[in-house]
Amino acid sequence: MTLAQDYTRFADAGGGPLRIGQFGVVLQDDHSGLPYHVRAEASDVPWWYAEGALVRADQSGTSVVVRELHSARECVEFGY
Numbered sequence: 001m002t003l004a005q006d007y008t009r010f011a012d013a014g015g016g017p018l019r020i021g022q023f024g025v026v027l028q029d030d031h032s033g034l035p036y037h038v039r040a041e042a043s044d045v046p047w048w049y050a051e052g053a054l055v056r057a058d059q060s061g062t063s064v065v066v067r068e069l070h071s072a073r074e075c076v077e078f079g080y
Contacts (some may be wrong), residue, residue, distance in 0.1 A: 001026055001038055007053040016040075016047035023057065 001025045006074045007013045011034055018040040027046055028037040034048040 001036070001054045002057045004053055005056045008054035011049040013053035015051050016049060017043040017045045018047065018049075024054075 001018075002022065003013065003018055004010075004018050005020075007020075016038075019042075021042055022042050024038040024040045026036055026038055029035050030037070034050050036049045036051070036054055037046055038049055039046045040053065040071060
């Protein structure tokens with residue numbers, strides 16, 4: 001996971017240890033208002049992130065924005 005370009009719009013995502021261009025690992029998804037507990041690869045400090053603040057990223061450069069929609073997870077392809 002990495003930060004979405006508009007991550008500052010989502011709760012306190014800007015206060016977390018993850019920075020633009022860095023990757024993190026989801027430790028837990030508790031389906032709450034801040035569902036994603038993420039540990040940044042560059043830090044041992046985990047942080048709770050809101051939906052929309054993160055994008056799923058792979059080595060091809062394609063990212064996927066994860067949003068909750070009617071109790072089902074919808075993945076929307078998002079290109080940089």
